[in-house]
Amino acid sequence: MAGYTSKSDLELASLLRVDDEAAYAELYRRYALVLLNHAHNRTRNREEAKDIVHEVFSVLWSRRREITFSSNLSGFLYTSVRNIILNQVARREVEAKYLQSMQQYAETEAPVADYLVRESQLTELVEREIARLPDKMRQVFELSRKHHLSHDEIAEQLGLSGQTVSKHITNALKILREKLGIVIYLLLLAGF
Numbered sequence: 001m002a003g004y005t006s007k008s009d010l011e012l013a014s015l016l017r018v019d020d021e022a023a024y025a026e027l028y029r030r031y032a033l034v035l036l037n038h039a040h041n042r043t044r045n046r047e048e049a050k051d052i053v054h055e056v057f058s059v060l061w062s063r064r065r066e067i068t069f070s071s072n073l074s075g076f077l078y079t080s081v082r083n084i085i086l087n088q089v090a091r092r093e094v095e096a097k098y099l100q101s102m103q104q105y106a107e108t109e110a111p112v113a114d115y116l117v118r119e120s121q122l123t124e125l126v127e128r129e130i131a132r133l134p135d136k137m138r139q140v141f142e143l144s145r146k147h148h149l150s151h152d153e154i155a156e157q158l159g160l161s162g163q164t165v166s167k168h169i170t171n172a173l174k175i176l177r178e179k180l181g182i183v184i185y186l187l188l189l190a191g192f
Helices: 009-017 021-043 046-062 073-131 135-145 151-158 162-180 182-189
Strands: none
Touching: 009 021, 009 073, 021 046, 021 073, 046 073, 073 135, 073 162, 135 151, 135 162, 151 162
16 A cells, blocks of 8 residues: 555546555545545535545445546545535425425415314304294205205195295295305305
């Protein structure tokens, strides 16, 4: 290994291309600490900086036959550190956007839940007002709106005339409109 310390970076890179592990070890010895400090200055996180340097040297070894160095191996190593940091920053931004979108989704679901609560309360209010109708009127109204029976079917089932059934439904709608308001009345007309 003593012979490798006197070799230039380009000579070590040439030896690295032919799978010389001692050349690789010498490059690691020369650059690992300075790259670690460089990465730490950028990230402010020692463990992250170690991971970055490890990744740089891992890529260097795995691509040793493909990488060509015209004159500056150290420039290649520093650029590799910078690129890895930039990739991590971009990945974090994507993660942050994803988390933000999930949070927005969760927040938009709250109005849906709120809507369901309001719908339940509205249904309860309507049911309470329907229950307050006179018995025969309530019975006719429920057969019409809840069971979707025609006036003739209701008349036959309850032994009433068709006109009496129509009068009960008209009166029920009038009472409910006065008590519940126009919006709920329209919902009842639509077949609540």
